[in-house]
Amino acid sequence: xxxxxxxxxxxxxxxxxxxxxxxxxxxxxxxxxxxxxxxxxxxxxxxxxxxxxxxxxxxxxxxxxxxxxxxxxxxxxxxxxxxxxxxxxxxxxxxxxxxxxxxxxxxxxxxxxxxxxxxxxxxxxxxxxxxxxxxxxxxxxxxxxxxxxxxxxxxxxxxxxxxxxxxxxxxxxxxxxxxxxxxxxxxxxxxxxxxxxxxxxxxxxxxxxxxxxxxxxxxxxxxxxxxxxxxxxxxxxxxxxxxxxxxxxxxxxx
Amino acid sequence: xxxxxxxxxxxxxxxxxxxxxxxxxxxxxxxxxxxxxxxxxxxxxxxxxxxxxxxxxxxxxxxxxxxxxxxxxxxxxxxxxxxxxxxxxxxxxxxxxxxxxxxxxxxxxxxxxxxxxxxxxxxxxxxxxxxxxxxxxxxxxxxxxxxxxxxxxxxxxxxxxxxxxxxxxxxxxxxxxxxxxxxxxxxxxxxxxxxxxxxxxxxxxxxxxxxxxxxxxxxxxxxxxxxxxxxxxxxxxxxxxxxxxxxxxxxxxxxxxxxxxxxxxxxxxxxxxxxxxxxxxxxxxxxxxxxxxxxxxxxxxxxxxxxxxxxxxxxxxxxxxxxxxxxxxx
Numbered sequence: 252x253x254x255x256x257x258x259x260x261x262x263x264x265x266x267x268x269x270x271x272x273x274x275x276x277x278x279x280x281x282x283x284x285x286x287x288x289x290x291x292x293x294x295x296x297x298x299x300x301x302x303x304x305x306x307x308x309x310x311x312x313x314x315x316x317x318x319x320x321x322x323x324x325x326x327x328x329x330x331x332x333x334x335x336x337x338x339x340x341x342x343x344x345x346x347x348x349x350x351x352x353x354x355x356x357x358x359x360x361x362x363x364x365x366x367x368x369x370x371x372x373x374x375x376x377x378x379x380x381x382x383x384x385x386x387x388x389x390x391x392x393x394x395x396x397x398x399x400x401x402x403x404x405x406x407x408x409x410x411x412x413x414x415x416x417x418x419x420x421x422x423x424x425x426x427x428x429x430x431x432x433x434x435x436x437x438x439x440x441x442x443x444x445x446x447x448x449x450x451x452x453x454x455x456x457x458x459x460x461x462x463x464x465x466x467x468x469x470x471x472x473x474x475x476x477x478x479x480x481x482x483x484x485x486x487x488x489x490x491x492x493x494x495x496x497x498x499x500x501x502x503x504x505x
Numbered sequence: 506x507x508x509x510x511x512x513x514x515x516x517x518x519x520x521x522x523x524x525x526x527x528x529x530x531x532x533x534x535x536x537x538x539x540x541x542x543x544x545x546x547x548x549x550x551x552x553x554x555x556x557x558x559x560x561x562x563x564x565x566x567x568x569x570x571x572x573x574x575x576x577x578x579x580x581x582x583x584x585x586x587x588x589x590x591x592x593x594x595x596x597x598x599x600x601x602x603x604x605x606x607x608x609x610x611x612x613x614x615x616x617x618x619x620x621x622x623x624x625x626x627x628x629x630x631x632x633x634x635x636x637x638x639x640x641x642x643x644x645x646x647x648x649x650x651x652x653x654x655x656x657x658x659x660x661x662x663x664x665x666x667x668x669x670x671x672x673x674x675x676x677x678x679x680x681x682x683x684x685x686x687x688x689x690x691x692x693x694x695x696x697x698x699x700x701x702x703x704x705x706x707x708x709x710x711x712x713x714x715x716x717x718x719x720x721x722x723x724x725x726x727x728x729x730x731x732x733x734x735x736x737x738x739x740x741x742x743x744x745x746x747x748x749x750x751x752x753x754x755x756x757x758x759x760x761x762x763x764x765x766x767x768x769x770x771x772x773x774x775x776x777x778x779x780x781x782x783x784x785x786x787x788x789x790x791x792x793x794x795x796x797x798x799x800x801x802x803x804x805x806x807x808x809x810x811x812x813x814x815x816x817x818x819x820x821x822x823x824x825x826x827x828x829x830x831x832x833x834x835x
Binding site for chain 2: 256259264271272340342343344345346347350
């Protein structure tokens, strides 16, 4: 059922297009860079309640920005599918013998690779404003966590792209989803500072656990245990894979 | 054996019935045409047969596989050239072909040969490494045709394959399609609203209007059945003796006379013109000129639908219908 050639083709296509689209690379990291530079430098001296003083805001912020980078870039994968649908390329892929499962995996592989490249770029850039990188094994685990986060959001994006077939609808929904997910996740400040009602939403936001896990491994500070975060992320990853696979299979191609 | 068997296929979009209870079959190795105006339902039929759309009711077998229960097997046996663009404009022409061939598990060596082959058919050798974004409309079309041929499918679907192409390219694509059909025994089913395309290429034609098949036969028999040849004569002197002489002949279908001009509808015009002259001679009528007009599929189409095939005007209307359809599918 799983055809590796088909997965490879779709992945390779994403890579080629990514390398060619310079504006996309710049556009995708511009927002996280602004956030990182202005919030990081601006709040550097501020004592944020809930963040232990010895950690410092920049150390606290960087894993959050990495989570944000992954969230934004993963959502773009769904957009890519919508564009392929609009420009007709999707049906070309869909009439080939490639199984639907392979197609979804191929799209996921492409999107996840791009997300990880961008997050890694952000990690390197964050050193410039004073972020202290953890050890290599810790970075390796952080990359696995980022992969999990990206799988979750890519699949949410793919599901939406199977349901909402036009560009504008998708764009609107994504904006309505992406920003709240980002702001609720505790990427910028501890979730505990939010009022109780809103905190409930934070705890159903997958990114909350993603950012928390990244903090746990990268700066040694997290709200939940690392094991719990990773377990939640892995479970959500599995659920969303099946969800997007199901909707993609079920949805008509045109 | 039949390559395609379509059984009471129906597709509804809301209350619009795009395809209405269509049944036909295509023999292995046949070149079969779906002829009809834009918006007649041809593309919807193709989309169902290529598993892109699920029929509302009815069924179809492609190369022996059911489009509903066995879509993966259907897909590995078919190739399709879409009516609307379906290229990745962010890739080069060669990359588009390469990726497509890889999806069909064609090995690297074989890929190189076939890509060179199809590129030369559509005369795109020099543009192969340019991004498709910079291709003209005709070049994109040609690249798409090249892509659909590259994996030598058993059943090839062509949805308006030469729409918007110049006469020269069109002719070379026709020849390639014929060649493919002959050499590789590829079954070809194509939709078109160009009469001459259907006439030139297809062994059998189904004429479709408003989602229904209204006629299905060889181009020759369609022409024979629905319209006889027109013969117009200019004669000297009165035409009455000739007209009475022609009455009752079974090969004369219609007679109309106006002064020295006589217009006849005749079966097998070229065989019967000598008879015509014999009768004229016998009745003492002198024919000063004669012309023969063979019916075209266009005439057949007008006869069947009461309208000529709608091209420019039709595409506007079909475009609206298409939009309506798209909206309803959301």
